[in-house]
Structure formats: C-alpha cells, structure tokens
Amino acid sequence: MSRTPSRASPAPLSGAGSQLQPQSQRRPPRAADGASIAGVAEQAGVSVATVSRVLNGHENVRAATRDKVLAAIDASGYRVNELARNLRTAESRLLLTMVPDFGNPFYAEIVRGIDSVARQHGYFMLLCDTGADPGRERSYFDMLRRRRADGAICLDPATIQQALGEASQALPWVACCEFDPEMGVPYVGIDNYRAAGDAVRHLLARGHRRIGLINSDVDYLYARQRQQGYLDAMRDAGIAPDPHWRMNLNSLDYAAGASAAARLMQRPDAPSAIFAVSDTLAIGVIHGLRSVGKRVPADVAVAGFDDISLAAQIDPPLTTIAQPMRELGETAARLLLQRLANPQANVPGVLLPHRLVIRGSA
Amino acid sequence: MSRTPSRASPAPLSGAGSQLQPQSQRRPPRAADGASIAGVAEQAGVSVATVSRVLNGHENVRAATRDKVLAAIDASGYRVNELARNLRTAESRLLLTMVPDFGNPFYAEIVRGIDSVARQHGYFMLLCDTGADPGRERSYFDMLRRRRADGAICLDPATIQQALGEASQALPWVACCEFDPEMGVPYVGIDNYRAAGDAVRHLLARGHRRIGLINSDVDYLYARQRQQGYLDAMRDAGIAPDPHWRMNLNSLDYAAGASAAARLMQRPDAPSAIFAVSDTLAIGVIHGLRSVGKRVPADVAVAGFDDISLAAQIDPPLTTIAQPMRELGETAARLLLQRLANPQANVPGVLLPHRLVIRGSA
DNA sequence: TTGAAAGCGCTAACAT
DNA sequence: ATGTTAGCGCTTTCAA
Numbered sequence: 001m002s003r004t005p006s007r008a009s010p011a012p013l014s015g016a017g018s019q020l021q022p023q024s025q026r027r028p029p030r031a032a033d034g035a036s037i038a039g040v041a042e043q044a045g046v047s048v049a050t051v052s053r054v055l056n057g058h059e060n061v062r063a064a065t066r067d068k069v070l071a072a073i074d075a076s077g078y079r080v081n082e083l084a085r086n087l088r089t090a091e092s093r094l095l096l097t098m099v100p101d102f103g104n105p106f107y108a109e110i111v112r113g114i115d116s117v118a119r120q121h122g123y124f125m126l127l128c129d130t131g132a133d134p135g136r137e138r139s140y141f142d143m144l145r146r147r148r149a150d151g152a153i154c155l156d157p158a159t160i161q162q163a164l165g166e167a168s169q170a171l172p173w174v175a176c177c178e179f180d181p182e183m184g185v186p187y188v189g190i191d192n193y194r195a196a197g198d199a200v201r202h203l204l205a206r207g208h209r210r211i212g213l214i215n216s217d218v219d220y221l222y223a224r225q226r227q228q229g230y231l232d233a234m235r236d237a238g239i240a241p242d243p244h245w246r247m248n249l250n251s252l253d254y255a256a257g258a259s260a261a262a263r264l265m266q267r268p269d270a271p272s273a274i275f276a277v278s279d280t281l282a283i284g285v286i287h288g289l290r291s292v293g294k295r296v297p298a299d300v301a302v303a304g305f306d307d308i309s310l311a312a313q314i315d316p317p318l319t320t321i322a323q324p325m326r327e328l329g330e331t332a333a334r335l336l337l338q339r340l341a342n343p344q345a346n347v348p349g350v351l352l353p354h355r356l357v358i359r360g361s362a
Numbered sequence: 363m364s365r366t367p368s369r370a371s372p373a374p375l376s377g378a379g380s381q382l383q384p385q386s387q388r389r390p391p392r393a394a395d396g397a398s399i400a401g402v403a404e405q406a407g408v409s410v411a412t413v414s415r416v417l418n419g420h421e422n423v424r425a426a427t428r429d430k431v432l433a434a435i436d437a438s439g440y441r442v443n444e445l446a447r448n449l450r451t452a453e454s455r456l457l458l459t460m461v462p463d464f465g466n467p468f469y470a471e472i473v474r475g476i477d478s479v480a481r482q483h484g485y486f487m488l489l490c491d492t493g494a495d496p497g498r499e500r501s502y503f504d505m506l507r508r509r510r511a512d513g514a515i516c517l518d519p520a521t522i523q524q525a526l527g528e529a530s531q532a533l534p535w536v537a538c539c540e541f542d543p544e545m546g547v548p549y550v551g552i553d554n555y556r557a558a559g560d561a562v563r564h565l566l567a568r569g570h571r572r573i574g575l576i577n578s579d580v581d582y583l584y585a586r587q588r589q590q591g592y593l594d595a596m597r598d599a600g601i602a603p604d605p606h607w608r609m610n611l612n613s614l615d616y617a618a619g620a621s622a623a624a625r626l627m628q629r630p631d632a633p634s635a636i637f638a639v640s641d642t643l644a645i646g647v648i649h650g651l652r653s654v655g656k657r658v659p660a661d662v663a664v665a666g667f668d669d670i671s672l673a674a675q676i677d678p679p680l681t682t683i684a685q686p687m688r689e690l691g692e693t694a695a696r697l698l699l700q701r702l703a704n705p706q707a708n709v710p711g712v713l714l715p716h717r718l719v720i721r722g723s724a
Numbered sequence: 725t726t727g728a729a730a731g732c733g734c735t736a737a738c739a740t
Numbered sequence: 741a742t743g744t745t746a747g748c749g750c751t752t753t754c755a756a
Contacts, residue, residue: 036749047727052751060725079507083454084749087445087732094488103470103671112465115491124510126456127489129477145441148486254675287675309465313616313649315677398733409743414735422741446733449748 035076044072055080095123095336096152096173098140100132104252104280105308106325107155110176113329114153121337123150132219134160144171151336154178158221161185172339176332178221179349186339186347188331192222195321195354196229196275199303202319202356203273204237208301212245212271214260214281216252223248226277226305245271249281257284258291265292265300273301273362279308279320286314286361301362307355316360324352397438406434417442457485457698458514458535460502462494466614466642467670468687469517472538475691476515483699485512494581496522506533513698516540520583523547534701538694540583541711548701548709550693554584557683557716558591558637561665564681564718565635566599570663574607574633576622576643578614585610588639588667607633611643619646620653627654627662635663635724641670641682648676648723663724669717678722686714 037055041048046065053061054069061069072078086092095118099107111127118125126149130136137160143149152173154161158180169184179187203211213230216223227246234241244267249256257276261284264270274289276282282304286296294300296316304311307322331350339347399417403410408431415423416431423431434440448454457480461469473489480487488511492498499522505511514535516523520542531546541549565573575592578585589608596603606629611618619638623646626632636651638644644666648658656662658678666673669684693712701709 037751038749048750049727049729049752050725053726056751062725065725079504079509081749082508082510083445083449083452084732085751087443087449087734087748088750088752090445090732092445103467103474105465105467108465108470112491124488124490126486128486129474142441146444147441148444254672258675283672284675287677290677310616310645310672313620313646315649315652399735400733410734411736411744412742415742418735424741427741443733446748447735449732449750450734450736452748 035078036081037078040069040072040076040078043076044068090147091150092148093123094149095125095333096128096140096143096149097125097155098128098130098137098152099155100130100157101252102127102129104278105310106278106280106306106323109308109325110155110329110332113326113331114176114333115329117330117333117337123337130156130160132157132160132217134163138164141168141171141173144173151340153332153336157217157219159219172336172343174332174335174339174347176328180221181349186335187349188328188335188352189222189349190323190328190352190354192225193229193232195305195323196226196277197233198354198356199275199305199321200230200233201237202358203275203301203303203362204233206273206301206362208271208273209237209239210245210269210271210273211239211241212264212274213241213247214257214264214274214276214285215246215248216277216281217250218248223277230275242269252278252280254280254284254287257281258288259284261285261288262292265289265294271300273303275303275305277305279304279306279311279318282318282320282361283310283314286316286318297360297362303362307357311357312359319359319362320357322355322357324354327352397440398443399440402431402434402438402440405438406430452509453512454510455485456511457487457695458490458502458505458511459487459517460490460492460499460514461517462492462519463614464489464491466640467672468640468642468668468685471670471687472517472691472694475688475693476538476695477691479692479695479699485699492518492522494519494522494579496525500526503530503533503535506535513702515694515698519579519581521581534698534705536694536697536701536709538690542583543711548697549711550690550697550714551584551711552685552690552714552716554587555591555594557667557685558588558639559595560716560718561637561667561683562592562595563599564720565637565663565665565724566595566601568635568663568724570633570635571599571601572607572631572633572635573601573603574626574636575603575609576619576626576636576638576647577608577610578639578643579612580610585639592637604631614640614642616642616646616649619643620650621646623647623650624654627651627656633662635665637665637667639667641666641668641673641680644680644682644723645672645676648678648680659722659724665724669719673719674721681721681724682719684717684719686716689714 037048037051041051051069054066097114115125128140137156153176155176158178175185175187177189179189247260274285276285282302285302289296289300296302304318304320307320311318311320335347399410399413403413413431416428459476477487490502499518515538517538520540537547537549539551541551609622636647638647644664647664651658651662658664666680666682669682673680673682697709
C-alpha cells in the first residue's frame with residue numbers, strides 16, 4: 001500500500017524567489033568553478049582514473065604523477081563531488097538518529113556520543129526529531145530504503161519501534177535506550193528495573209513509606225520497567241502503594257512535572273517522597289512542590305533519573321540515577337557501524353551500568 | 363593550498379566486522395530488492411521516462427498508465443534511489459546548521475525552528491556541533507563545495523565567521539544570532555545592544571548601582587554588543603562601573619556561571635545585582651551565589667538572557683530577556699531558502715524583537 | 725603505473 | 741502521452 005512518495009513538493013517560498021529566474025538552463029548547473037575530475041585530469045595531463053586514485057589515496061601512483069595531480073587540484077580549487085561519489089559507491093555516509101524530542105537535555109548528550117563516533121568513522125549524523133509520532137518515524141525509516149542514509153539509531157518508544165513491523169528488521173538500524181529484546185534488533189540501554197528499584201530503596205532507607213511515582217507515557221518500555229521496579233521495591237518493603245500515588249504523563253518537560261506534583265499534593269494522604277523518572281520532570285516537580293508551599297526535601301523528598309548536567313545546579317541539588325549518556329550514544333553508533341560493516345553477523349544487545357547519585361533533594 | 367582531502371579513512375572498527383566479509387563483490391551492491399526504475403518500467407510495460415514522470419507527479423501521464431506504474435511500484439516495493447536523483451538534479455536537499463554547542467537549550471529551540479521550515483520545503487537538516495572551533499567550522503563549510511549540502515546556517519561566533527574569508531561569501535549560507543553586517547551575508551538576530559540595556563535599566567530601576575556583568579567570550583559579537591549596552595546604560599545612570607565587576611567566560615554552562623559568581627562575591631565591593639548574558643549562566647550564578655551563602659534576590663539580584671523554558675522553573679524564577687528563538691531559526695531557514703531559490707537577489711538582514719520578562723530573581 | 729571505458733539510477737530534452 | 745537516449749561525476753575493472 002505505501003507507495004513511493006513523490007518528491008516533497010517544496011511549498012512556494014513566501015515572497016521573493018519566484019519571479020526572477022532567467023537562469024532556467026536546460027541542464028543541471030555545472031559545478032561552480034573547480035569543475036569536475038575530468039578538468040583536473042586534463043590540467044594535469046593524466047586520465048580521470050589516475051586523478052581518482054590520487055583522490056582516494058591509492059598506492060599505485062608514481063610520486064611525480066601524484067604531484068602533478070595535486071598541483072592541478074590546488075590550482076583549480078577542485079573539490080570532489082560527493083553526490084557522484086555516493087551514487088557510484090552506493091552509500092550516503094549518513095547515519096540517522098531518531099529522537100522523540102531533542103530539546104530534552106538527556107537526548108542531547110546521547111546524540112553527542114553518537115555524533116562523535118560517527119565522525120571518527122567518516123560518517124555524518126542526521127538528527128531527526130520524530131516527536132514520538134509513528135507516522136514521522138515511519139517516514140524517516142523510509143530514508144533507509146531510499147538510500148538517503150546508510151543506517152539508523154532509534155530512541156523512540158518501544159511501542160513505536162514494534163509498530164514498524166517485521167519488514168523493518170531487515171533494515172540496518174539499532175535501538176538505543178528503548179528496545180524490545182525480542183525484536184532481534186541490536187540495542188544498548190540500562191537495566192531500568194534495577195535502577196528504579198535502587199532509587200526507591202534509597203527513598204525507603206530515608207524512612208519514606210508514602211512514595212509517589214511520576215512516570216512518563218507507558219508507550220515507553222522504560223516507563224513500564226521503572227514502574228515495575230518501583231512496585232517491587234515497595235512490595236519488598238512490605239508496602240502496598242496506593243495507585244493514586246502513580247501518575248503517567250505524556251510529556252517530559254518541566255511544566256508537566258510541576259503541575260503533576262501540585263496535583264499529587266492535593267490528596268489527603270499525599271506522598272512524602274516522589275520518584276520522577278526523568279530529571280526534567282523532577283526539576284518541574286520541585287518547582288511545583290514549592291508553588292504549593294512544600295519544602296524540598298523537608299516536606300517532600302524528590303529523586304530524579306538521568307543525571308543531566310543541570311541536576312547538580314538546582315536548589316536543592318537533585319538526587320538521581322545517573323545514566324552513562326555519552327557511552328550510550330557511542331555504543332549505539334558502534335553497534336550500528338558493526339552491523340553496517342558486517343550485515344550478517346548478529347550484533348548483541350548490551351546493558352550499561354547506572355549509578356545512584358545522592359544529593360540534597362532526597 | 364588546502365587540497366581536497368581524500369575520503370576520511372574509516373578507522374578500523376574495534377572488534378568484529380573485519381574478518382568475515384566474503385560478500386566483497388566486484389561492483390557496488392545492487393539495490394536490495396525493489397531494484398531500479400528500469401525494473402518498475404519493465405513490470406509496468408512502460409518506459410523509464412514514464413515511471414520517472416509518475417514518480418515526480420508530472421501531469422502529462424494518462425490516468426490508466428499512471429495506475430499501471432503505481433501498481434508495479436506497490437508490487438515491487440520500489441523506492442527511489444535518492445543518491446541517483448541527487449546526482450542528476452545536482453542537489454543534496456540537505457541544509458547544514460552549525461552551532462557552537464547544541465547541548466545549550468538556547469540553540470536547541472533555534473534548531474527546531476530551522477528544522478521545521480527546512481522540512482516544509484523538502485529539505486533535511488544536518489546538525490553540526492563545531493565547538494566554536496575554526497578548523498571544524500572550515501571543514502563543515504567545505505561540505506558545501508563538495509556538494510554534500512546545498513546551503514548552511516551558521517550560529518558560530520562572528521570572529522570565526524570572519525575568519526572564513528572572502529571566498530566563503532560566494533557560498534550559499536546565512537548567519538543566525540551572530541553576524542557581521544559588513545560581511546554581506548544575510549542574517550537574522552536581535553538588537554543585543556538595546557536588549558542588554560533593557561536588562562540593566564531594569565536592575566537600575568530596582569535601585570541597584572553595583573551591577574556585575576557575567577559575559578561570554580568576546581569572540582561573540584553579541585558579547586561585545588551586550589557589554590556596550592551594559593556600559594552605556596550604567597553611564598547614562600551616572601555610574602562608572604568598576605571593571606572588576608565584569609567577567610568574560612569561555613563557557614556557557616551552568617558550572618561556569620556558578621564559579622564566576624562565587625569569585626565575584628569575594629570582592630569587598632561585590633555587586634548587589636548580576637546580569638548574566640545567558641540563562642544557563644544565570645542559573646549557574648544563582649547556584650554559585652547560594653553556595654557562598656547569598657540569597658537571591660534579597661542579597662543579590664540576578665537577570666539572565668534568552669528565556670529558555672527552564673528559566674521559569676527554577677527558584678527563584680529568572681528575570682530575563684526573551685529572544686524569539688523559534689522565529690530566529692525559522693527566519694534563518696527562510697532566508698537561506700530564498701538565497702537558494704534566487705542566488706543573485708540580495709537577501710536582507712533582519713532583526714527580531716526581544717522582550718524583558720520580569721520574574722522573581724530581579 | 726597508467727588509461728579506456730563501463731556503468732551507478734535517475735531526469736529531462738527531444739522525438740514521436 | 742509516451743519512448744529513446746544522453747548524460748550527472750565518479751570509481752573500478754580490465755587491458756596495456
């Protein structure tokens with residue numbers, strides 16, 4: 001059913017740009033100046049094959065010849081046309097990274113990790129903000145089939161990944177942070193279940209028994225895993241947590257955390273501690289708590305998740321679970337590169353360690 | 363002198379991926395399955411030209427023919443090879459965005475604006491973190507010459523933009539936030555001089571006379587403009603600001619602001635108010651102030667710049683100058699698209715309005 | 725060590 | 741309305 005979309009029709013530019021276009025030549029514009037490899041070959045008095053060999057650092061070129069070619073390149077200011085090279089070598093040297101929201105500092109650091117590894121290996125990273133929308137996700141995935149990108153790293157909710165269907169498994173991609181081990185797609189992440197348990201056990205050790213959970217959307221596997229970690233840690237402590245202490249939010253931004261916390265505090269048996277599954281949420285929670293007159297941690301303790309750089313800077317500094325964000329990104333990129341280099345080797349899933357960071361908020 | 367770099371040699375993948383590669387065929391791998399436009403043409407019993415016309419939504423195709431082609435496409439799962447299309451049409455449909463640090467939430471929102479406009483016009487955005495390094499900047503610019511990208515938006519320090527030299531002016535790019543009006547490159551930004559003055563005048567109106575300035579690197583034109591705005595506003599109020607109240611930092615992160623503020627407070631005549639030229643810095647400043655026992659705003663008032671979403675969430679909420687970040691990005695993208703559509707038209711520089719947002723910190 | 729030539733898959737001019 | 745065909749600029753066989 002999904003038919004190849006015709007080229008996105010560029011919406012007309014508001015204003016200028018339409019009327020004055022007498023340069024509508026019959027053929028694609030030629031390279032600005034440096035022209036093509038043929039021009040260099042001619043200038044240097046060699047064949048295009050030789051120029052190509054020099055360009056690609058092949059060994060079998062006489063030093064004198066190479067110098068002639070190099071001189072011609074310098075003189076003409078020639079730059080290789082990667083459009084042509086890409087077609088010929090059948091690779092775009094682009095790696096896709098799909099994130100649900102790159103405004104979130106958590107993703108920013110992961111993306112940095114991906115980018116740095118990609119670059120080291122001669123790839124560029126194309127960052128795509130899917131907004132956790134299945135439609136957009138699907139259309140980005142299609143870039144793989146259209147050879148616009150050589151591979152992809154997906155950080156979108158596991159539910160969305162699963163909705164991609166069987167066919168997607170043949171495509172060169174890996175999952176990062178969010179993954180379904182059953183899908184047969186390489187992945188990297190952390191043990192969310194244990195990490196959440198660690199956070200809750202810390203709160204319990206501080207004497208709290210009424211602990212709230214401010215969670216994200218259950219489309220995220222990590223949300224379900226962390227909830228289970230919370231539930232089991234509570235149960236192991238002999239506590240039956242009130243379901244009203246749990247909230248699921250469809251946004252991770254500060255404001256969402258703030259209003260959720262305020263709402264939570266309206267309950268008669270309001271929690272004395274809150275575990276938020278993201279630092280951005282937790283920071284909002286602290287703000288929301290203050291807005292209803294609660295002190296942190298005196299009245300209500302707060303624990304977050306991720307350890308973004310901001311966590312240490314707010315007041316009070318945030319107790320949180322640190323994820324190795326940079327390494328998460330680097331590992332994802334390396335797994336993808338492995339899969340690209342060797343398509344049939346089966347790449348493993350890998351789990352990285354987390355760490356409880358105790359600061360002032362809980 | 364700069365000679366065309368040979369293709370970045372992919373560093374060997376650590377571990378797997380090298381030994382087992384029996385699929386080293388002599389020619390580039392063919393499209394996985396859907397094959398090429400020729401295959402579709404054959405299946406549909408038409409010529410490749412007709413398939414191409416259908417693909418690109420040309421009108422001059424009989425409905426019946428179009429349906430045959432569409433059917434063949436659906437049946438084969440064909441996807442257009444954009445590598446080939448790009449070579450033929452001589453465009454990559456990629457727009458470069460160069461930022462000094464995309465971990466900074468300020469840039470994140472601008473990038474969103476660029477991305478959304480780019481997409482609306484059928485382009486993808488390639489995000490490049492230059493780390494404000496002239497070398498990296500230069501190498502990214504070279505992607506334009508190598509036809510890897512059709513145009514670029516640069517948010518790097520004006521000093522670095524200027525270092526690109528004359529030759530760069532012929533390239534299709536625009537400046538965003540940072541710009542030298544003299545360079546003849548289209549730009550969009552705000553009036554930093556007036557904005558800084560507005561912030562300082564607000565502090566003065568609150569009765570402060572000892573006002574500190576925590577500024578970023580003077581490589582940034584905006585840093586010099588804001589400093590001048592600060593200086594003139596002080597002078598107009600009849601105050602000769604102590605040079606020791608001014609600091610220039612080479613980082614905009616939270617920690618940098620925190621330590622700068624702590625240092626500033628050690629002076630005997632420490633300021634009673636601080637104007638930080640970035641919200642991230644200001645948030646760090648508040649933290650630093652607290653760490654040396656100062657209350658905000660009771661002991662020291664703090665004003666920031668940018669109005670990132672976090673600004674309203676911290677304690678106390680930050681008084682700041684709001685920049686229209688999203689619009690900044692959108693406008694930059696539109697200017698670039700105009701320049702692309704009509705290379706010889708001279709695109710204007712545009713200044714967007716700022717706004718003082720008064721909250722609790724000052 | 726070098727060159728000639730065959731494509732990579734597509735678009736568009738030109739012919740029908 | 742449709743088909744034929746010439747490239748886009750490059751890499752890579754194969755032959756010399």
